[in-house]
Amino acid sequence: MAICSLVVQVEPTRLETVTQSLESMEGVEVHARNEQGKVVVSIDHPSRDYCSDTMVNISRISGVMSSSLVFEYQEDLEPGQAHNL
């Protein structure tokens, strides 16, 4: 289980379309936004990989100027699960 939240800074004129893109992503919820283009987003998904991919994908949405992680929580990570080069 992985949960995280982000503040996404969107170009204010493109708030609508970016919000739609965000909401179309699995596990992503838009909780609040303001007219300066700040959007509060959570990602909730059983897969860590999915959450991190999604974060990267959010930062690549056209109209997103910056995305900042605020909170992350992950359960079930056992030692050694991480990548071994």
Place this chain on the structure above:
Amino acid sequence: MKLTRRDFMKNHAVAAAAAAAGISMPVSHLAQAASNDDDEEVRWDKIPCRFCGTGCSVLAGTRGGRIVATQGDPDSEVNKGINCIKGYFLSKIMYGGDRLKTPLLRKKNGKYDKEGDFEQVSWEEAFDVMAEKWKAALKEKGPSGVGMFGSGQWTIWDGYAAAKFMKAGLRSNNLDPNARHCMASAVGAFMRAFGIDEPMGSYDDLEHADAFVLWGANMAEMHPILWSRLVDTRLTREGSEVHVLSTYTHRSFELADNGMIFEPQTDLMIANYIANYIIQNKAYDKKFLDNHVNIKKTVTDIGYGLRPEHPLEKKAKNSGKGKLSGMTFEEYAEAVSKYTLEYTSKHSKVPAENLERLAKLYADPNKKIMSLWTMGMNQHTRGVWMNGLVYNIHLLTGKIAEPGNSPFSLTGQPSACGTAREVGTFAHRLPADLVVKSPAHRKVAEKIWKLPEDTINPKVGFHAVLMQRKLKDGAMNCYWQQCNNNMQAGPNINDEMLPGWRNPKNFITVSDPYPTVSAISADLILPTAMWAEKEGAFGNAERRTQFWRQQVSPPGNSQSDLWQIMEFSKRFTVEEAWGAELVAKMPEYKGKTLYQVLFKNGQVNAFPYKDGTVQDSDDNVYKNDESEHFGFYAQKGLFEEYRRFQTEGPKPGHDQAPFDVYHKVRGLRWPVVDGKETLWRYREGYDPFVKKLNPGVKKGEVYFYGKKDGKANLIFAPYEPPHESPNEEYDLWLCTGRVLEHWHTGSMTNRVPELHKAVPDALVYMNPNDARDRGLRNGAKVKIISPRGEITTRVNVRGRNKTPKGMVFIPFFDARRLVNKLLIDATDPLSKETDFKKCVVKIVQA
């Protein structure tokens, strides 16, 4: 209603994000998040981020001896509750499956053998062999026979203990940090212009400035949190604008009102053109210049920091020289008059209207300007000059040392400032901006460290690149690298680095948590505790010192760098390290070990430690492995001794707060006087040292007290050509650097599966026309060949970095493709910092 852990965490996550964004949420949401906090067994504590020089504070949630959650610290003035995407993975970097847990020594038939394979050994055996080698090298070559290569990722006390061990203990100035590769040019320019290192302003300038100019910094990817503050100002302040200068297009250009791609090295022309424009249009502040500035010029034709026998060095008239001489304003005006708009536009290939817009911005008396830069300007064979040319613009217009008017050198490592620069872990430095070549400075150090007179070696040691040359030449035989991966990050690996490490005369030790390229190239690997596994302190780019407590225990037999240095010092008697003559000056030290003289000296061991000494405000008790082992509060003793350099030395204005204060606050920006931090230096009303050192000063006036006469140096330097330029055979420029997902050589971020998956390979970013001319499609496998070596990777013509025709970019995080094999070990001759941003290559289908 009892929330499940998942609901709870999600509520918490959303509430925290809303708070960070400044958006109000329904109260019930927040109340639920708070009311269930006690049900969780997660312990929260502050810790600065492990990665770049921004110095974000993170709340680490620990349960069952592991960090399971992180949150942007809402009480941090730096990041105000947010993290960048790397923050997501911050705690995961400790949990790579290949963490080293025991010392490893190359052995054959049960004995150390340079050609042997790595075998597990005890710390005892590791240090036995290492001490034997170090003593032999000291005996044969003296103090110059050994060296240590440290880090801008060291904690303040790691660096301080290393400086003391090398400079006082072994009397060797062969101590340099990897910060030499990233910040040395910035340091050189600060010392030349202002006499004190580090920026005069602070991150608060990001909210005070009207306009921002990025000179060789991709903040959107490399300093995302500072970038988000800059974006906020750009979007909310009327008339705010952003100008971005670079040799290729990167993500910061998306916000640019004026984006400029220049031909490598012509930034020297652009800065001089702006000065010329300001003078021609009489936009300079004459009063400021008269009262606060000395105009100087630097000697020219200074070479490229290559080996002395290199033809370019032989040809240079003033190889390595930095002497300054005075010039009048008229002479200065004449010197920059060559850099006209037409001339500069022609050579830089930046359209004239873009250049003029930038010059007009700086000349506008009503615009407050923050100039920001990082490696594009520092990793430059004229890095010190170039840093200085930007200060020139700010000095000409008086736009400096006040809110919003701020030339700001950013840093790339979490404690490049706090450790490498402030503690002075460079080959020429001592703590608090003191230098080894000054007898007065050495005297101060000898007094504070309770050493016999003349213990400290006056000879400047080997800098980062020189150390590698000396290893190759067999002139330095023992080398200890901590907290960095130089075999991947240093230049010209095959010609100038690996031969020295594998030279049979040499013994190489690498302390690292992971089997990096460096570690596997060494003879002895020491497993190291990572940042959250020890008590630590970092200093960020705005002079902010931040502390943290040991959150978790290191795995296996790993030990911190501090423990390793202090423990290794027990292996030397003063007689072995200093010789009988020096010991005779202080007979009470006879027969003692360096550990006793350096660390059990009545100062470092002045603070007792027992279980429970380290607690937070909620009475949670934290471990402190080093203090438990040595029997005193080592970090506190080291820091308090270090602080004396700030007040007892001849260089004022470096004061930090007492140790205990920092565990309670989210960092403080030095100088800290009477508990108050300093946001802008050199201006009365903001900086307490101005009045102290110049009692007659009026409110709001500037006094550059780092220089004896209170004046800063404006230093003219001309354009000089780069060390090499594309030619018929090698027809492309190569630039290296980072990408968002990875930090430096990837030794930590590559262990995070998600980051590795996101960007697994270093690609070559290339202009589509250059690819087409060579018959290469996007994704084609290619060889990149320089006069020094070659690597193989795939082409990317549509990536986030868009290079102009004639230039390619390859990041350096990928251990399987060592791009630094291609680089030339040319440095700024003054700062000795390598130019990682330009060398020549050719590309062919693989």
